[in-house]
Amino acid sequence: MVPAEKHGRTAAVVSKWDYAPAPEAKDIVKIQDRYGLFIGGKFVEPLSKQHYTTIDPAHEEPLAEVAQAGKADVAKAVRAAREAYATTWSKLRPSERAKYLYRIARILQERAREFAVLESRNGGKPIRESRDVDLPLAAAHFFYYAGWADKLEYAFPNRKPRPIGVAGQIIPWNFPMLMLAWKIAPALAAGNTVVLKPAETTPLTALLFCDVLRQAELPPGVVNIVTGDGRTGAEIVAHPDVNKIAFTGSTEVGKAIQRALAGTGKRLTLELGGKAANVVFDDAPLDQAVEGIVNGIYFNQGHVCCAGSRLFVQESIYDAIISKLKRRMSTLRVGDPLDKNTDVGAINSKMQLDKITSLVQSGIDEGAEIYQPPCKLPERGYWFVPTVFTNVAQSYRIAQEEIFGPVLSVLTFRTPDEAVEKANNTPYGLSAGVWTEKGSRILAMAQRLKAGVVWANTYNRFDPTSPFGGYKESGFGREGGLHGLEPYLAFDE
Ligand code: NDP
Numbered sequence: 001m002v003p004a005e006k007h008g009r010t011a012a013v014v015s016k017w018d019y020a021p022a023p024e025a026k027d028i029v030k031i032q033d034r035y036g037l038f039i040g041g042k043f044v045e046p047l048s049k050q051h052y053t054t055i056d057p058a059h060e061e062p063l064a065e066v067a068q069a070g071k072a073d074v075a076k077a078v079r080a081a082r083e084a085y086a087t088t089w090s091k092l093r094p095s096e097r098a099k100y101l102y103r104i105a106r107i108l109q110e111r112a113r114e115f116a117v118l119e120s121r122n123g124g125k126p127i128r129e130s131r132d133v134d135l136p137l138a139a140a141h142f143f144y145y146a147g148w149a150d151k152l153e154y155a156f157p158n159r160k161p162r163p164i165g166v167a168g169q170i171i172p173w174n175f176p177m178l179m180l181a182w183k184i185a186p187a188l189a190a191g192n193t194v195v196l197k198p199a200e201t202t203p204l205t206a207l208l209f210c211d212v213l214r215q216a217e218l219p220p221g222v223v224n225i226v227t228g229d230g231r232t233g234a235e236i237v238a239h240p241d242v243n244k245i246a247f248t249g250s251t252e253v254g255k256a257i258q259r260a261l262a263g264t265g266k267r268l269t270l271e272l273g274g275k276a277a278n279v280v281f282d283d284a285p286l287d288q289a290v291e292g293i294v295n296g297i298y299f300n301q302g303h304v305c306c307a308g309s310r311l312f313v314q315e316s317i318y319d320a321i322i323s324k325l326k327r328r329m330s331t332l333r334v335g336d337p338l339d340k341n342t343d344v345g346a347i348n349s350k351m352q353l354d355k356i357t358s359l360v361q362s363g364i365d366e367g368a369e370i371y372q373p374p375c376k377l378p379e380r381g382y383w384f385v386p387t388v389f390t391n392v393a394q395s396y397r398i399a400q401e402e403i404f405g406p407v408l409s410v411l412t413f414r415t416p417d418e419a420v421e422k423a424n425n426t427p428y429g430l431s432a433g434v435w436t437e438k439g440s441r442i443l444a445m446a447q448r449l450k451a452g453v454v455w456a457n458t459y460n461r462f463d464p465t466s467p468f469g470g471y472k473e474s475g476f477g478r479e480g481g482l483h484g485l486e487p488y489l490a491f492d493e
Contacts, residue, residue, distance in 0.1 A: 019333065022340040024127045029114045031121075031204065034065040037073055037227065038210040040080040041220025047072040052229075054203055057124040058337050058346035058381040066203050069226040074195070074235040077224040081166045081193040082241055084221030089193050090163055094150035101146030101188060103216040108139040108181075111212065115205055119177055120337040122204040124346030124382070125300050127338050130177075137462055138181035141480075144464035145189035148485060152190065155482050160492040163191030164267065165243035167488065168236040170257075172249045173199035173348050174303040174404075180206055182479045183246050184223060190488035192244070193222045197236055199249075200229040201349045234260075243267060244487065248305075251402075251428075251473050269477025269487045271305065271469055273402040274430030277423030278308030278459065279413075279445065282317045284435035288457065290324045293408070296433060296459040298332060298344055298386050302406040303352070305474075306431035308459055310399060311410045312419050318412055322390060330373040332386050344406060347382040356384050356405030363389050363398035368409070394425055402428070416441065420448045430470035433459045452478075 034051065036043040048070030053062045069077070089097070108115065112135040119130040152161045167187045171179035176198055187194050198206035206225050213223055226232055230253070237245055237257050244267035247257055251272040261268050278296050280289045296308025313321050337345035347353040364370055368389040377383040384405055392399050392409045399409045413419040423432060432451040434442055446454040452470040455461055462468070467483035469475060477487050 019341040021336075023336060024117055024120075024338045024340060026117060026121065026338065029118045029208070031064050031118070035067060035203070035207050035227070037067050037069055037077065038207070038223075038225040039073075039077045039221075040224070041214070041218075043210070046070065047076065052200070054122060054201065056121050057201075057348055058121075058378070060380050060382070063122060064204065066207070066227045069197075069228040069232045069235070071235050074226055074232060074239055077195045077226050078166060078168075078236075078239050078241050080221035080224050081195050084219060085163075085165055085193040088219045089188075089222050090191050094152065094191070097188065097191065098146045098149035100216055100218050101142050101149060101185065104212055104218070105139045105142035105146060107212045107215050108135065108142060112136070112139065115177060115208060117338065118208055119205050120345065123173060123176060123202045124337050124348050125303075126342040126345040127340055128342065129300060134175055134178045137464070138177045141178075141181040141185045141464045145185035145485070148482075149189040152485070152489070155485065156489070156491065161190070161489040162492070164488060164490045165192060166241060167192045167194050167244045167246060168239065168242040169194055169196040169246045170233040170236060170249065171196065171198055173202040174300060174305070176202040177205045177209070179248055180209060182248075182484070186479070186484045187246075187488050188222065190485055192488050195224045195226060195236060195242070197226050197228065197233050200227075203227040237261065245269075246477075246487070247271070251475075254475060267487060269469075269479075270475035271477070271479060272430075272473060272475040273404075273428060274305045274307070274470065274474050275310060275400065275402050275426045275428045276306055276308050276431040276433065276451065277310045277312055277449070278433035279312045279419050279423055279435065280314065280317070280321060281416075281434075281436040281441065282314040283437040284317075284457070285437070286317065286320055286324060289435040290321065290328050292433065292435065292457070292459040293325060294328055294332070297408040298406050299460055301344055301347055301384070303348055303404055304460070306453065306460065307404075308431075308433050309403060309408060310423070310426075311408055312413050312423060313410060314419075315412045315414050322410065325388065326371060326373070329371075329386050329388065332373070334375050334383065334385065335378055344386055347384050347405065350382055352404065353382040353384060356403055356407060359398060359401060359403045359405075360387060360407055363392070363396060363407075363409070366393070366396045366398075368392045368396060368398060394422060400426065416445065420445065424450045427473040428470065429472035430474035431455070
């Protein structure tokens with residue numbers, strides 16, 4: 001192409017695109033000053049008489065006072081769930097149960113914008129993600145499991161499926177509504193009742209969800225929401241009248257729960273941490289792969305258990321991938337989660353920011369080369385610039401430990417065997433990605449990578465019909481699909 005100046009033309013060359021602010025309005029959702037616990041179909045004051053403040057991490061501003069449930073509160077919630085199980089929910093015709101789940105799904109769709117704004121305010125994630133991913137997927141889970149509620153005999157033929165009772169569910173802060181849906185939808189479809197604890201830092205959408213339950217006229221006590229910190233979670237785990245614990249969170253807490261439940265006969269599923277390998281072969285479509293790499297690690301600020309946090313690049317394309325990746329990173333917009341242009345929002349909490357900062361420092365100290373694109377961060381709030389480390393050795397902490405932030409470690413390989421060996425060199429086994437043109441190579445790699453989920457030529461794809469979960473230190477049990485129903489059912493076999 002001939003440059004414009006050679007023609008004597010002086011057409012302005014646009015070298016930089018600036019985006020005008022496009023903030024989503026906050027007033028669609030009303031946040032109460034103070035919340036109680038949702039037990040037996042209504043909000044009640046906590047017996048503990050304790051509250052704590054939940055904040056907006058992008059502005060470090062308080063949003064509401066939230067109850068800290070104690071032992072007596074958890075006991076009250078479990079009693080409500082048990083009573084609802086015995087008197088109502090387990091007695092309902094399965095098609096009636098389905099009706100409530102469909103209602104919840106439809107109301108979630110109708111109120112999606114309200115939920116998305118609240119999710120972004122309380123959690124720090126970009127509105128584009130809460131609007132386009134978290135909320136549609138949460139509603140889709142309720143729709144999907146509503147469909148199974150009256151077809152359990154067909155789903156598990158000749159096994160006489162029946163509900164197990166009260167499920168205690170503990171969820172993390174990275175996908176508050178989506179994790180709530182992953183937990184509650186299959187539990188209710190199978191005929192169980194629920195006591196759920198949202199994460200300490202992100203309780204607000206779970207509390208708004210109580211209003212959806214009221215609108216759907218769900219019988220009181222079928223779903224109970226108790227807020228609080230890890231102590232509240234531990235009380236749910238320890239309660240003798242809970243039949244099953246479903247936990248998503250860190251491997252460390254997952255192990256503690258497993259120890260606490262040993263010998264009790266309670267059911268358990270654990271969805272824990274990860275350190276996924278995203279493996280790019282030299283025949284991969286490079287631009288598409290770079291989009292997948294960026295989505296894999298910078299989506300939701302990297303607060304994703306299946307984040308593609310270790311990038312393995314075949315040596316022959318290393319320079320090309322790194323230069324394309326750096327160029328793409330320079331276009332990421334970091335800032336206000338409520339701005340529709342934002343790609344990377346706020347870090348969820350000061351504690352998580354400190355953890356990311358210290359692991360990044362360890363990467364520098366151990367000798368890796370850091371790259372961060374020029375980026376102006378807001379003055380208040382918790383932020384971390386999208387980061388890539390090259391020259392990383394497998395033994396470095398940044399290649400071994402889950403950072404749970406927007407930080408990518410790049411390593412290289414020469415042969416498929418070497419890629420498999422290095423990718424599997426981690427205690428985790430949650431997810432992996434493979435980028436190649438060859439179908440046979442995709443299948444071969446998927447078989448050899450020790451990960452519960454392997455994406456090929458894409459990343460972070462979710463669907464309610466598809467089971468998700470890990471093995472090794474990433475946990476056990478599956479969520480999504482028919483596999484996600486099984487942990488909530490007992491069988492006469
Ligand atoms: P935790 O495992 O501490 O928390 C997950 C949930 O468990 C929260 O609701 C938490 O409450 C609760 N909890 C904490 N301690 C106990 C306990 N002893 N018994 C029962 N429940 C408990 O994870 P964090 O949210 O603190 O995050 C720490 C790290 O965990 C992250 O940096 C990341 O590496 C990993 N993580 C992995 C996730 C995944 O999806 N696999 C999700 C979130 C985190 P509270 O919120 O009050 O602490």
